[in-house]
Amino acid sequence: MTNIQAELAAAFSKAIAAAFGPEAADADPQVKWAADARHGDLQANFAMGLGKRLGKAPREVADAVVAKLALGDLASKLEVAGPGFVNVTLAPAALARLVAELSADGRIGAARAARSERVVIDYSAPNVAKEMHVGHIRSTIIGDALARVLGFQGHEVLRRNHLGDWGTQFGMLVEHVRELGWKPGQKREIGDLNALYREAKARFDAESDFAERSRLRVVALQGGDEETVALWRELVEESKHHFAEVYETLGVLLDSGDYYGESFYNPMLGDVAAELERSGVATVSDGALCLFLPAFKGKDGSPVPLIVRKGDGGYGYDTTDLAAIRHRIRDLKADRLVYVTGAPQKQHFAMIFEGARVAGWLSEGVRAEHVPFGSILGDDGKPFRTRAGESVRLQDLLAEALERAYAIVAAKSPDFPEEEKRAVARAVGIGAVKYADLSNDRIKDYVFDWDRMLAFEGNTAPYLQNAYVRVMSIFRKAGVEHASVLGQAPSVDAPEEHALARHLLAFGDVVEQVARSLEPHRLCTWLYELAASFHHFYEKCPVMTAPDETVKRGRLALCAAVAEGLERGLSLLGIATVKRM
RNA sequence: GCGUUCGUAGCUCAGCUGGAUAGAGCGACGGACUUCGAAUCCGUAGGUCGCAGGUUCGACUCCUGUCGGACGCACCA
Incomplete structure (x- = not known):
């Protein structure tokens, strides 16, 4: 499968070298998806910077590069605009071919990672003997989505549910x-x-x-x-x-094989402390064995340590986290470590990572990343709680989501069999809760609002699920299985068709962005734009009453690709689709 | 005190490693159903991107300062 953005970038790089020689060859062609349809499908923004560097007018630079550019039959239009932007419009035939390919490959054109990494992802982490509450939901949902995305890329994902199952x-x-x-x-x-x-x-x-x-x-x-x-x-x-009940309701990947609680690391704590003491990395202060990290200072300006062994000889969470990171690097041989915990723990993990570096465990070639997230707020802007002021039990929250979704389904589709109503309510209710959490930039706090997350308008799970339902409805009406037209050439002549096809091509880039930034909301934005773009198409480009049989087949093929995109995208977020609702 | 983080339309939020005239949804106003699901769509109004400097051909984006909110800073996770 061709990644069009990468392909264009390579072609531009070649052209830049051809036009200006080796000293310019390292210039980034800066190929990006155009934000505005008037600027074509993709744009290359290298000319302004390169012009500055070469002491030439940017438009001249752009013209010279365009003259050397070999895009084959990919582009139907190339134009130098504004201060020196190179706007590329994809040729219909090429666009149709690319969409046909991505609809049939089962991956919407997303490449597998060049190198499969072993990724340990630490998330959820509820406490034994305490019920799960909203405080656990973000870690569980975000971690689950990231595990799915990284797994989809072909990485070996080791899920670690760091249960609070040990301690005083x-x-x-x-x-x-x-x-x-x-x-x-x-x-x-x-x-x-x-x-x-x-x-x-x-x-x-x-x-x-x-x-x-x-x-x-x-x-x-x-x-x-x-x-x-x-x-x-x-x-x-x-x-x-x-x-397990909560995870079952929520529909996340975590299972009993992923439980590695604090007690799992307990037998390693003594050895970790001994190693750090022996190597001289940790020193005794006020009776406690401490690992001082000069970069981290406390209120009085003196360094704050990781407490490797408490004054009473016991061990705290610093030691457990140090043991866990050592184990994951040394024994599991992980390439990448991901910790999905709240933003307040940011400094703690920065210290653990720094401590692991000082200890010699964490070195180049292994990435350790904390994935922080903000808190959930009520509509009053304060932390989300029950009216009584207690933290909301996750079980109650999910039960309410199912109840509210069921009421909506029952009202809109009273004729559905009971079992189907429940199935739809589950997909919609749980999907809404997950999507509300995933669709915002995770670092920010977000406002929990039932009505907004369950709405069929705006950037919500029901809106996306409904778009999928409408696509499937077309296939039902046409008497065609959507899978049977995958791989066929879509119609891309109308502006709405072109825009929709073009949007599908960006899926692979979006998945890579999510995997790199560990920010699932980027995928949500892509999905929302896909659904919105589909609706524009839906209004302007009738399928059943298309002008002729060729256009109709082409539109069905485009619809099938959209269905694949919605279904795959949502599944990477852990959200289900239904064929009707 | 030091540090981290957030501040974009009345509300809730996008804005990809700086790129063209800052985009959505809700709410407001006005339209579109004998037509593939109106559970939807289209249009209009609405923003000195907290503020002030700086870097740059170009800043919502980077840097410095500042204001406001949240959070963190040794034996609890």
């Missing part, structure tokens, strides 16, 4: 359930783990002797005491069932 709070929790009479291996209905946690916490704060027993219980847990460990394990297992 488990001393408290295990002690509490033990005192409630729990015995390992008993059959029991656990019910509300959250409530157990709250009870334990309340006792911990109120009863000093319980607090003391809890501290001893932590020691027992860390020391491997059989009964303590067994009870802890049961609590963890129970939580995993809860997580």
Whole structure:
């Protein structure tokens, strides 16, 4: 499959070298998709910069390059405009051929990565014994989309769900359930783990002797005491069932094979500390083993360390994260490490990465990236909470999404069988929640608004799903399977057809952008523009009543490519499509 | 105090590694259904891109300063 942007860039580079010799050959041709249809399909913006460098007028430079340009039959029009932009309009035959190719290759023309990397992606990370709430939703949804996109590119994606399943709070929790009479291996209905946690916490704060027993219980847990460990394990297992339900509802890739909680790294902590101490990278300060990083300063201007080993001999999250990064680089041999956690943890991960570099684990050839995201706000601009001021349980949120979507489907399509109503409600409701989260630039906070995310207007999942439904409706009407016309030449003569075809060609570039920037909203923007462009076509270019059979076949072929684009694009975001709704 | 991050139309947001006259949706106003799904589409009005400098042929984009919001800064994740 040809990437038209890359192809043009190569042709321009050649022409630049031919026109101005080797000293100009390194100039970036700056081939981009034209933002405005009046400027053709793609534009090359090298002339202004190169003209400056060569001391020539930009338009002269552009003319000279265009004279050397060999595009074969790709372009129907080349023009030098404005200060020296070179506008390229794709030839109909070439455009039709390219769209036919991409509709049939199963990838909408997106290339597989030149080199398959092993990517460890860390996301979701709920806490055991606490229910998942909105705080976990962004990491889960964004991480899932990134895992899908990177996997689609042909990378080997290792999902890591860094569960909060270890630490001092488990001393408290295990002690509490033990005192409630729990015995390992008993059959029991656990019910509300959250409530157990709250009870334990309340006792911990109120009863000093319980607090003391809890501290001893932590020691027992860390020391491997059989009964303590067994009870802890049961609590963890129970939580995993809860997580699995949420992931099932949400439709994300995470499964039980992806659980690598903090406890997984626990056995490595001592060795990590020993290694850092032995190599002299970490030093003792105030009784704690610390890894000081001069670039990170605290309130008083003195360096803030990573605490490798606490003063009491225990280990905190710094050590766990150091152990995890060492393990992922040294043992898993990852090429790329991706951490999808909230923006407040930005400095923490910058320190972990710097610490890993100082320790000699993270070196050139391995990329470590934190993928920060903002918080979810209510319509009052404050953190999204229930009216009672509590954090919203993820289960409740998803249940409401399904309920609201079901009400819409029931109202619009009352004749659908019950089962289909539910299936559509699931695709639309869950899709709306995911898309609302993914379609904004992730670094920004975003305002949670049911009505907006479930609307059929604007940049929403229902709008995109509906566009897909309309495409499929055409095929239903035509009595043609959309898959049967994939690979056929589309009609690209009308301006709306041309624009739609051109937009499809950019998919591969968009996927690459998402994989590089780890910003899924770029794919959302492409999808929204695809749907909008399809609607323009839909208004102006009837398929069933096309002027002749050739145009009709060409329009069906174009529709099939659009269907592929919508379906594939949404699936990379973890969002389902339905054939009617 | 230091650092990170955000500030684009009344509201919610795009604007790709600086590129042409800054784009959408909602809301407002005005249109389009015996015609492939009107669950949609088209048009009009609406912005000194927080502010001030700077770099550049060219700045919403980069740099400096400044104002406003959010967040972070040693043994909790």
